[in-house]
Amino acid sequence: DQQVKQNSPSLSVQEGRISILNCDYTNSMFDYFLWYKKYPAEGPTFLISISSIKDKNEDGRFTVFLNKSAKHLSLHIVPSQPGDSAVYFCAAKTSGTYKYIFGTGTRLKVLA
C-alpha cells in the first residue's frame, strides 16, 4: 500500500545549484503534506509543510510546491549546501486521522 511514493532513491547536486525532490501520492483525501530531513542515527527533522488549499509555501531556501491535479509535490532547495546532504522524506495526512504516511525517502548528496 504505497500511498506516498518517492521514486528517486538518490540525487546528487552540485553545491550552489537547485535540488528538486519529488513525491507522488495516490490518496486524494490527503490535505496536509510535509517534508522531513533525516541524518543517520537521528530522527526526522521537520522542514516545511503545505496545506492542500495552497500550491506553494516558501521558507528561506526551501520551497514546497503542490500540484493537486497531478497528486504531486516537490521540494526545491536553492542554493543547495553540503549540509543539506541527508535523506528527505515526504509525508501526508488526512484531516480525519492522526497518522502520517511517509514515502520511502530520497538520499540527497550535495557535492562541494
Next chain:
Amino acid sequence: EPEVTQTPSHQVTQMGQEVILRCVPISNHLYFYWYRQILGQKVEFLVSFYNNEISEKSEIFDDQFSVERPDGSNFTLKIRSTKLEDSAMYFCASSDTRAVQETQYFGPGTRLLVL
C-alpha cells in the same frame, strides 16, 4: 529549542523478552505518537495517544504492543514478547494539537535489535 528525547538510544534483547522504550515529549504537547522504521524501509505509524487513551493505531500495533503515560512527562512503548521482526528504529513524536496543519516533532529514535 524544545525537543523530543528518547531512551535508550540502543537496545539489544533476546527474542521473547519484554522491552520498554521511553520518550519525553515536548512539554506543552498533548498528542503523542510512535512510529517505527525497519532497516531500509519507510517510516510507519504505530499508534497515537491523547488524554491517556489510544486515539488511533495501525494494523502493526497488535496485542504485544502497549503504550502508557505513567507520569506527567514520560510516554512509553512496551513490547511484551519481542520477535525478530520487531528489530527496527522506533521514533516517538509529539504535537501540540490535532489540527490539520499541526506538525509532529520526532525524537532521535531507539534502535531495537532482537536476537
